[in-house]
Amino acid sequence: MSAILAVSVMASAVAAGCSSNDNNAEGKESQAANSPSGSPSGSAASATPSADKPLKFSISYPTTLNDGYAQRQSDLSKEKWVQALNKLTNTEQIPTSIQVDNMPVMFAGNDIPDVVVANNGISDKSLAGAVQAGVFMPLEDLLKQYAPDLMKNVPQSAWDLETYKGHIYGVPDYLSNPNRRATFIRTDLLEKAGLPAPKTVDDFLNVLRAFKKLGVENPYQMRADFKYADVILGAYDVLPYKDQFEVVDGQVVPKFFDADNMEKALTTMKTMFDEGLIAKDFATVDVNKYFQNIRGGSAGVWSQNAISMPDFVTNLDKSTPGSKVDIIPSPVGPEGKGGYFFYAPVTRAAYINKKVDPDKAIDIIKYLNWMQSDEANYFFTFGTEGDTYTKDADGKVNYKIPETKEEIDEEGWRGGTLFLAHDGTMNRLRLDLDDTGKYVENSFDTVLANEGLPGIGFYPDLSAFSKYPDLTPQTDVGPKLIVDHMVKMVYGKEPISNWPKVIEEYKSKGGDEIVKEATERYNNKDGVVDIER
Numbered sequence: 001m002s003a004i005l006a007v008s009v010m011a012s013a014v015a016a017g018c019s020s021n022d023n024n025a026e027g028k029e030s031q032a033a034n035s036p037s038g039s040p041s042g043s044a045a046s047a048t049p050s051a052d053k054p055l056k057f058s059i060s061y062p063t064t065l066n067d068g069y070a071q072r073q074s075d076l077s078k079e080k081w082v083q084a085l086n087k088l089t090n091t092e093q094i095p096t097s098i099q100v101d102n103m104p105v106m107f108a109g110n111d112i113p114d115v116v117v118a119n120n121g122i123s124d125k126s127l128a129g130a131v132q133a134g135v136f137m138p139l140e141d142l143l144k145q146y147a148p149d150l151m152k153n154v155p156q157s158a159w160d161l162e163t164y165k166g167h168i169y170g171v172p173d174y175l176s177n178p179n180r181r182a183t184f185i186r187t188d189l190l191e192k193a194g195l196p197a198p199k200t201v202d203d204f205l206n207v208l209r210a211f212k213k214l215g216v217e218n219p220y221q222m223r224a225d226f227k228y229a230d231v232i233l234g235a236y237d238v239l240p241y242k243d244q245f246e247v248v249d250g251q252v253v254p255k256f257f258d259a260d261n262m263e264k265a266l267t268t269m270k271t272m273f274d275e276g277l278i279a280k281d282f283a284t285v286d287v288n289k290y291f292q293n294i295r296g297g298s299a300g301v302w303s304q305n306a307i308s309m310p311d312f313v314t315n316l317d318k319s320t321p322g323s324k325v326d327i328i329p330s331p332v333g334p335e336g337k338g339g340y341f342f343y344a345p346v347t348r349a350a351y352i353n354k355k356v357d358p359d360k361a362i363d364i365i366k367y368l369n370w371m372q373s374d375e376a377n378y379f380f381t382f383g384t385e386g387d388t389y390t391k392d393a394d395g396k397v398n399y400k401i402p403e404t405k406e407e408i409d410e411e412g413w414r415g416g417t418l419f420l421a422h423d424g425t426m427n428r429l430r431l432d433l434d435d436t437g438k439y440v441e442n443s444f445d446t447v448l449a450n451e452g453l454p455g456i457g458f459y460p461d462l463s464a465f466s467k468y469p470d471l472t473p474q475t476d477v478g479p480k481l482i483v484d485h486m487v488k489m490v491y492g493k494e495p496i497s498n499w500p501k502v503i504e505e506y507k508s509k510g511g512d513e514i515v516k517e518a519t520e521r522y523n524n525k526d527g528v529v530d531i532e533r
Contacts, residue, residue: 054086054090055364056092056094057091057094057356057360057363057364058093058094058095058115059093059116059350060095060096061095061096061097061098061117061418062099062103062118062119062348063099063417067412068406068409069413070097070417071097073097076095076096076097079413080410081410084383084384085418088375088379089367094113100119103118104126107127107128107135112353112355113353114364115350115352115353116136116350117349117350117420118170118349119347119348120348121161121162121172121348121349121459122161122459123460123461123527131170131351132460135354136351137356137361138168138169139167139168139170139352142361142365143168143365146362146365146366147171147366147369149369149372150369150372150421153176154174154421155345157532159172161346162346162349170346170349170350170351171350171421172345172346172347172348172349172421173348173422174345174423174424175345175347175424175425177449177533178342178343178452178532178533179343179452180305180307181228181303181304181306181340182304182305182327182330182340182447182448183231183302183329184294184302184303184304184312184326184328185207185326185327185328186211186216186300186324186325187324188322189211189214189216189300192214193207193210195207197329198331199329199331200331200332201232201235201332201333201334204301205268205271207219207301208220208300208301209277211300212276216298217298218278219277220272220277221278221279221293221299221302222285223285223286224282224284224285224286225478226483226486228304229282229302230303230340230476231303231331232269234338234340235331235332235338236258236261236262236268236333236335237255237258237261237453238255238256238261238262239255239455239478240254240473240478240483241341241455241473241475241476242473242474242475242476243344243456243457243475243531244453244456244473245456245457245518246455247456251515251519252456252515252518252519253515254473256482256503259500259503263497264334266490266496266499270492273490282490283491294312294315296315303340306440306443306444306448309325309436309440310436310440313325327439327440327447328447329447330451337453338451339448339451339453340453341531342453342531343475343531344457344475371420372422376419378429381427381430382399388400397429397433399430399433426440426441428441454530454533456522456528456529456530457528457530458527459527460527462514462518464517465514468509468514471506471509471510471511471514479506481502482502485498
């Protein structure tokens with residue numbers, strides 16, 4: 001793929017499957033629906049719960065410090081896109097923007113709107129146990145009767161994640177493809193080296209060695225805590241993350257309990273360190289330095305969400321004319337495995353206050369079901385015809401691409417925050433606007449669709465995690481105790497052969513309790529989610 005100037009991907013107020021504060025620096029993921037890119041269908045009446053009377057409801061959206069657009073509005077009820085959405089759907093929304101950290105205060109004060117939107121699903125800490133406490137109404141009967149499109153399109157794994165004691169409580173933003181990450185490579189460097197794209201770990205090391213000979217400063221771009229730099233760990237299927245548990249001899253254990261493959265992975269990474277294929281200071285490379293190196297042309301291979309391709313193409317075109325970047329299948333290990341972890345299938349969900357009148361609840365469900373329509377997809381993706389986009393006689397969309405931070409924030413509010421109950425895998429309408437976007441679509445359909453690592457997750461989290469913070473994994477960062485040993489071993493300050501001792505240390509410091517609870521919950525099917533395709 002040539003390094004052509006690419007449009008920026010829609011900046012979303014909520015990054016799919018990624019709750020880290022790094023989202024803004026990394027380039028927020030598109031959250032628009034994966035819908036057919038035809039003309040918008042349906043009418044306001046079809047989207048309207050009651051054609052003769054507007055649906056009036058209050059709703060709260062979670063925000064972070066990065067959501068500048070919402071914070072700049074004195075009254076969100078009068079905000080431009082809320083007003084346009086109200087007109088389109090015959091609704092009267094009363095929206096509020098609540099910072100994630102302050103949501104528990106809302107529940108404590110019992111001042112709860114009709115609809116509450118929360119990141120990450122039922123077990124998200126911002127909900128403060130509200131689902132379990134009975135604050136929201138069960139929705140399965142309403143969904144079956146009034147939301148046929150949602151019931152058809154939302155993966156069962158997403159419904160499972162929004163289910164508590166047999167009842168569905170949340171209507172999710174979901175991922176139809178749980179594999180988000182990809183292996184990026186500078187193909188101009190590959191061509192200079194005269195090598196094909198690597199297929200195995202050994203091939204991968206040889207490519208990195210060739211890049212080093214070409215003078216590439218960071219043949220493989222690492223990052224602190226092995227975050228977004230886990231391609232080798234994936235090849236040996238020992239990712240130490242939150243939803244990467246597996247059943248071994250009747251027990252549910254973290255994948256890093258596989259000492260043989262963990263040692264092979266660490267040995268490979270130590271080879272990369274010893275040969276200068278990764279930076280000597282890899283353990284302290286923060287998100288800003290990580291992206292600075294990639295965008296500045298000093299990285300040969302790196303790992304990142306596939307949706308970030310337009311960012312890399314645009315910035316590399318500026319910093320390194322003639323550069324080419326591609327997404328390739330991740331190198332596989334000796335067992336034929338490769339790629340990155342599967343994300344949990346829910347990125348955000350909407351909950352309905354149990355005090356809401358039954359008729360209003362029906363209308364809210366109809367409103368959420370409308371989010372699956374082409375009409376909704378066009379609105380949240382492009383805005384209003386004649387304002388932010390026009391259409392040629394042949395139906396081609398001419399979209400006014402946001403350029404300033406303020407414009408990008410506004411687009412993220414409309415196409416991310418306000419767009420509920422949709423597929424956040426990628427925004428095909430938006431990606432179809434240029435060749436780079438189409439390349440991303442193809443990569444999702446042909447590369448990412450064929451790799452990735454399933455695992456077992458627990459929602460809500462294992463209670464033992466709260467007791468042992470150093471043993472608690474994050475979505476894409478291993479437990480501190482484990483990461484600390486990994487760093488020491490790659491640096492040569494601790495023998496890699498000591499990994500069985502690391503497992504015993506983990507177990508003795510609370511890991512046995514974690515494994516016991518995980519096994520019991522798995523056997524009892526208590527909040528267990530198989531994170532798979």
